Amino acid sequence: MMQEVELKLVLTADAADQVARELPSDDATRTTMLEAIYFDTPEQTLREHGASLRIRRAGDTRIQTIKIDPAKGAGLFSRPEWERPVTDDRPRLDDTTPVFALLDGTTERLAPAFTVSVERRSWEISENGAEIELVLDRGMVRVGERQSPVCEVEIELKCGDPTALFTLARRIADMVPLRLGVVTKSERGYGLTGPVRRAFKAEPVSLDDDATTIEALRTVIGACLRHYRLNETILLETRAPEALHQARVALRRTRAALGLFKRVLGREQTAHFRSELRWLAQTLGQARDLDVLADMAAAKLGAGDVFDRIEAARGLAYDEVEVALESSRVRTVMLDLTQWLAVGDWSTGDATRAVREAPARAFAAAALRKRRQALKIDAPSLALLTDDERHAIRKDAKTLRYATEFFADLFVDAVQQKRQTKFVSTLETLQDRLGTLNDAATVPTILARLGMEDNEAALVDDRKHAKRLDRAAAAHSALLDRKAFWR
Structure with missing residues (x-):
């Protein structure tokens, strides 16, 4: 097993052409056509566990690669990887990789899930004493009749200071517009197996x-x-x-x-x-x-x-x-x-x-305690606050909600999980009710900005304001009554 560290960047096709022209072309530059088949079960067992299995062909050589990426990151990837040569397009698995256990020791239900075809240009680059491999991939991911283009740069550190990755990335960014890449080729393929996504909600941390x-x-x-x-x-x-x-x-x-x-x-x-x-x-x-x-x-x-x-x-x-x-x-x-x-x-x-090297659980408990403390005002006072002051309470509630989601995995015993479920449910209710109040409060400002003040009465029903305040105050009191799950 080796530990892969790379920076992934995405760019347009025209930008890719410019990068290929600007980077030095010499005997160390290689161009390779790569054809990869990704495998999974019909239920996508590997995907469910953050794993991918592919067989990639370059010329007459086939390499089987398994990657495990349970904690997805942004731009900078670091994940375990297993490789072995194979003679055909049939996966070879044994107990030296976790995939074997995920599939209960059998490959019978594995089948091709999607294919990836790319032209890869590779450069070996020395940057501030570091040795870096830069690859430019252009091609297509296909599932049946559906396809998704690939155009990305991957900068992998072979040895040396990781800062060199970013120095090289900025040199390229000076040539063409770049964005952080956060989607692997396997994720592109799996994305084509389901409906078109209109948005992505936050994934569990x-x-x-x-x-x-x-x-x-x-x-x-x-x-x-x-x-x-x-x-x-x-x-x-x-x-x-x-x-x-x-x-x-x-x-x-x-x-x-x-x-x-x-x-x-x-x-x-x-x-x-x-x-x-x-x-x-x-x-x-x-x-x-x-x-x-x-x-x-x-x-x-x-x-x-x-x-x-x-x-x-x-x-x-x-x-x-x-x-x-x-x-x-x-x-x-x-x-x-x-x-x-x-x-x-x-x-x-x-x-x-x-504090950096201390257990995150202690840090998280202190942070959650502090954020909850920020919400501790008398419930009756909620109705007496201005709209801006209630909005500030709403922002504090959001921060507490996000912190709860960030640190959820650090508090996992049965009591903590039970308390956490109730705490999050009550916090969601408070957010929703404060959000309703905030929407009603901001409509007049938005209409004024549009020069449409005369339409305020038609869009905002002030008769419900008192009821909304009571419901928000009740949710606030309920949250303060919840037991802390981080203890």
């Missing part, structure tokens, strides 16, 4: 119960960046409101994670990245507000002039989102953040070494 704080930090924030990039891709291609909503959620989750770990990461750099992500989230928020308003207008008023005016404003807001997402500012901050998480000074300094 997989943490070992003995994880250190630094391991938890990188896993949590890596999962947040992956969540964002999955939805950013769909948003750029389709302008799907669901993808915009989930991209915005991912940015909020990332900012929340940075705040939770700022004691380890350092305040100055954390503040910088949170500020950049806030700017992007606000840009997406303009469009999201109009999505919500359009749905409200459609439900209350139906088709007509009000709905048409909102739709026109929404189109312009999505134009602004597209401009932002295509900007170098967004691409750069994602690469900067990934590099900082991987090799930033915070990860080697003496000041936070003890």
Whole structure:
């Protein structure tokens, strides 16, 4: 078994042509046609367990590769890998890999799931004393009549300082626009076996119960960046409101994670990245507000002039989102953040070494306790707060919810799980009820921005305000009564 470390980046076909022209072409440059068959059971057992099995043919050589990737990351991949030569397109498995156990010691139910065909150009590059292999893959993933193009750069560290990966990535980024790659070729193939996705919700964060704080930090924030990039891709291609909503959620989750770990990461750099992500989230928020308003207008008023005016404003807001997402500012901050998480000074300094290397469970319990404490106001006071103050409570509730999801795997005994289920359910109810209040409070501001103040009465029913307040206060009291699952 070997440990693979690589940085994956995606780019357009035209950009790939430019990279191929700009990189040096010499005897060390290789071009290879690769044909791969990926295997799984009809129930996709391997996919379910974060595994992939392929047989790749290059010329007359066939190599079987097994990869295990249970904790998906953003851009920077590090996963166990097993390889062996085979003579044909039939998998050969034994008890030296975990796949054998997953399949109960048999390969009878394995069948081709999809194929990947790429032209691969490879370069061996020396960068600041490090030896790096750079590959440029262009091709297609196919399942029956469905297909998905592949155009990506993978930069793999052979030896030396991992910082060299990012130095090389930035040299390429100076040539062409690049985005972090978070989808493996196997994920592309599996994506073609099901319905077209309109958005991706946050995936469960997989943490070992003995994880250190630094391991938890990188896993949590890596999962947040992956969540964002999955939805950013769909948003750029389709302008799907669901993808915009989930991209915005991912940015909020990332900012929340940075705040939770700022004691380890350092305040100055954390503040910088949170500020950049806030700017992007606000840009997406303009469009999201109009999505919500359009749905409200459609439900209350139906088709007509009000709905048409909102739709026109929404189109312009999505134009602004597209401009932002295509900007170098967004691409750069994602690469900067990934590099900082991987090799930033915070990860080697003496000041936070003890907390970095301490068990994540203790860190998580302290963070959850602190976030819950922020919600402890008297329940009757909720009705006396201003809209902005209630919105601040709503943001605190979201941060607590995200922290609960991030650290769920660290509290897994029967009592903790039972308490966690009840805690999350009650927290979701509080979020929903505070969200309803916030939607009603923001509609007048949005209408004023559109010059449509005269339509406020038709869209907002103030008679329900008192009832909404009572329901939110009840949910708030219920949450404070819940036992902490992290004890």
